Amino acid sequence: MADSTLKQIAKELSLSVSTVSRAINGKSVVNADTKKRVLELAEKYSYTPNEVARSLQKCSTETVAVVLPDISENFFGTIVKEIDSAVSKEGYMLLLADTHERADKENKYLDMLYKRQVDALVLATVDIDGASSARFRNGGKPVIFIDNVPKAENIDAITIDNKKASFMAVEYLKSQGHKNIATIIGSKEETTGAERLEGYRDALKKLCLSENEDLIAFGDYKRESGYIAMKKLLENRENAPFSAVFVTSEKMTYGALDAIKEASLSVPEDISLIGFDVHERYKGGHKIASIRQPEEEIGKLVGKQLLSKLKNQNADGEHILLEPLLYKGDTVKAV
Amino acid sequence: MADSTLKQIAKELSLSVSTVSRAINGKSVVNADTKKRVLELAEKYSYTPNEVARSLQKCSTETVAVVLPDISENFFGTIVKEIDSAVSKEGYMLLLADTHERADKENKYLDMLYKRQVDALVLATVDIDGASSARFRNGGKPVIFIDNVPKAENIDAITIDNKKASFMAVEYLKSQGHKNIATIIGSKEETTGAERLEGYRDALKKLCLSENEDLIAFGDYKRESGYIAMKKLLENRENAPFSAVFVTSEKMTYGALDAIKEASLSVPEDISLIGFDVHERYKGGHKIASIRQPEEEIGKLVGKQLLSKLKNQNADGEHILLEPLLYKGDTVKAV
DNA sequence: CCTTTCTTTGCAAACGTTTGCAATTCTTAT
DNA sequence: ATAAGAATTGCAAACGTTTGCAAAGAAAGG
Numbered sequence: 077m078a079d080s081t082l083k084q085i086a087k088e089l090s091l092s093v094s095t096v097s098r099a100i101n102g103k104s105v106v107n108a109d110t111k112k113r114v115l116e117l118a119e120k121y122s123y124t125p126n127e128v129a130r131s132l133q134k135c136s137t138e139t140v141a142v143v144l145p146d147i148s149e150n151f152f153g154t155i156v157k158e159i160d161s162a163v164s165k166e167g168y169m170l171l172l173a174d175t176h177e178r179a180d181k182e183n184k185y186l187d188m189l190y191k192r193q194v195d196a197l198v199l200a201t202v203d204i205d206g207a208s209s210a211r212f213r214n215g216g217k218p219v220i221f222i223d224n225v226p227k228a229e230n231i232d233a234i235t236i237d238n239k240k241a242s243f244m245a246v247e248y249l250k251s252q253g254h255k256n257i258a259t260i261i262g263s264k265e266e267t268t269g270a271e272r273l274e275g276y277r278d279a280l281k282k283l284c285l286s287e288n289e290d291l292i293a294f295g296d297y298k299r300e301s302g303y304i305a306m307k308k309l310l311e312n313r314e315n316a317p318f319s320a321v322f323v324t325s326e327k328m329t330y331g332a333l334d335a336i337k338e339a340s341l342s343v344p345e346d347i348s349l350i351g352f353d354v355h356e357r358y359k360g361g362h363k364i365a366s367i368r369q370p371e372e373e374i375g376k377l378v379g380k381q382l383l384s385k386l387k388n389q390n391a392d393g394e395h396i397l398l399e400p401l402l403y404k405g406d407t408v409k410a411v
Numbered sequence: 412m413a414d415s416t417l418k419q420i421a422k423e424l425s426l427s428v429s430t431v432s433r434a435i436n437g438k439s440v441v442n443a444d445t446k447k448r449v450l451e452l453a454e455k456y457s458y459t460p461n462e463v464a465r466s467l468q469k470c471s472t473e474t475v476a477v478v479l480p481d482i483s484e485n486f487f488g489t490i491v492k493e494i495d496s497a498v499s500k501e502g503y504m505l506l507l508a509d510t511h512e513r514a515d516k517e518n519k520y521l522d523m524l525y526k527r528q529v530d531a532l533v534l535a536t537v538d539i540d541g542a543s544s545a546r547f548r549n550g551g552k553p554v555i556f557i558d559n560v561p562k563a564e565n566i567d568a569i570t571i572d573n574k575k576a577s578f579m580a581v582e583y584l585k586s587q588g589h590k591n592i593a594t595i596i597g598s599k600e601e602t603t604g605a606e607r608l609e610g611y612r613d614a615l616k617k618l619c620l621s622e623n624e625d626l627i628a629f630g631d632y633k634r635e636s637g638y639i640a641m642k643k644l645l646e647n648r649e650n651a652p653f654s655a656v657f658v659t660s661e662k663m664t665y666g667a668l669d670a671i672k673e674a675s676l677s678v679p680e681d682i683s684l685i686g687f688d689v690h691e692r693y694k695g696g697h698k699i700a701s702i703r704q705p706e707e708e709i710g711k712l713v714g715k716q717l718l719s720k721l722k723n724q725n726a727d728g729e730h731i732l733l734e735p736l737l738y739k740g741d742t743v744k745a746v
Numbered sequence: 747c748c749t750t751t752c753t754t755t756g757c758a759a760a761c762g763t764t765t766g767c768a769a770t771t772c773t774t775a776t
Numbered sequence: 777a778t779a780a781g782a783a784t785t786g787c788a789a790a791c792g793t794t795t796g797c798a799a800a801g802a803a804a805g806g
Binding site: 426427428429430433440441442445464466467468469470 | 753754755756757758760761762763
Binding site: 752 | 779780781783784785787788790791792793796799802803804
């Protein structure tokens, strides 16, 4: 009963394996009667094709790898959900890996995934030069970057316009009368962080706001680092005063808020704050102003691009830039 | 360069494929010198074993399927992260599927996963009798249920004690002086919902609180359904008054809060509320009181159990019950 | 020097499919 | 009745591994 194979069915019906295979797959013509007999027996034995064997033969596993720094983040969870939704319609499944934002784990996972012959890769990398994914790209496997985009030739990526995101945040704060705006950046080593920083600087210039290197603090995207960075900014506030802060990741935003609370200050009375990727679930509660990425749209687009690339290995690399969204909450006060 | 095989290496060194295989795998004894030559050439060609072929031969894919209703929920995201963390240490990877809480999708995915010969399955099912997973269990593959537990023999599951969870919520509300407590249940068809309902009823009895069927509303775990259920409760409030409500899922909690806000009522002034699986990220903000599942612990335990079951197909089914957690927020007022 | 034992290697089957080609049978038209 | 063509089926190789068994060779013991 359990786990019958083509061979068993063939034997029982005195047919060859190939005929049984053809009857079941229906690509090739088979006699209507034999087809019926095969199908009936397959049904009776609840035959299940072994995809592993098929993959070996076809050189395709119908599997897409998704490698992310933190699946428990809503941002990535939503993206994964949309990708799954899109590609599963065409029979693909997702192999998922959570790198905990660590390059060594990323490499280890990409290794395992390469061995497993995945057909394509979606990657939120912590690797700047794209070395970790080079094998896939050279092997002609579609690789789509979300979040960080390595500096290499012919890269496919779908991200928001990070410079614009910073600009929108700064512009909004200025429109509310803020003149001294601090920021907490995730990492200037990675493209995402670097671009947000660049966007912040450009915005200050373009909007004629005072620039001050002491108003720029760095973290590593984790909550704790947001807390530390904010604390540092606050301790130095006499030298480098500011009325608003732009925190460039969700977890760091919560960390920054922790630090503000700990310093017995309130938002937005003492400090205005705008975060990144912060979702307000409770409509009645405290709403954190935030720049947000359209994660559903990103996920859907990634899914679509994946399918298209998997069909036709065509096309040069293309970096699709999406518009960031500005959510005005109640953590920014007009001054 | 790209994608060399054992055969190629064997040919170039005038060896047999088996020797090369043995040299690389190191299980069997090979002459030290030939081993060195093989390893060098493998390095040069950056040989990568084809896991698909290996899986076919070994009848094991070193892959665990994780099937969930909604990966974008923090609860499931955290669980997946922990499972990945645990099993990847032993070389396993996760195939992920998001069922959108739909039985037909669940079936489709389980089908695909079965064909792909996954070694084990972690399942948050919407299927009550366990039929969807029967193939896996009969095939001797470890299956661990989280969330809903089907009513069948010899089931492995790791969940919180749902009846106790309800009891804790009701007890807490009573301790704050509430006498008429409404509830919104996800689904009485599934074990999780049924147990939470049962726990609610038991608690009312045991704590000598008034029971009233009109104070029980049903949803389907989605936000919208929480909104509708709460609206219904509110509309009927004259007939069936209540001062507090216990909402038994995260998304329904947000929906219920939406409805309360829409009715121009406030929490906790007009209605006290305690939710389920609600996480407060912003420590300074409005904190929603909530029963919570220790999701990290669940994930870690699932990972551990998986590895143990994958090693020794021993043991009868075992339902591990964990303690729910009570987080007192500021959405419950003493009356 | 012959037998025994150990080391090293290769052969070949197996895992479960797919698929090009050839062989067989059945139609059908001349 | 016979040839041509179409329909159906089977053979065998291929995908890239692993592994039991046997063969060959080397070392060692008598």
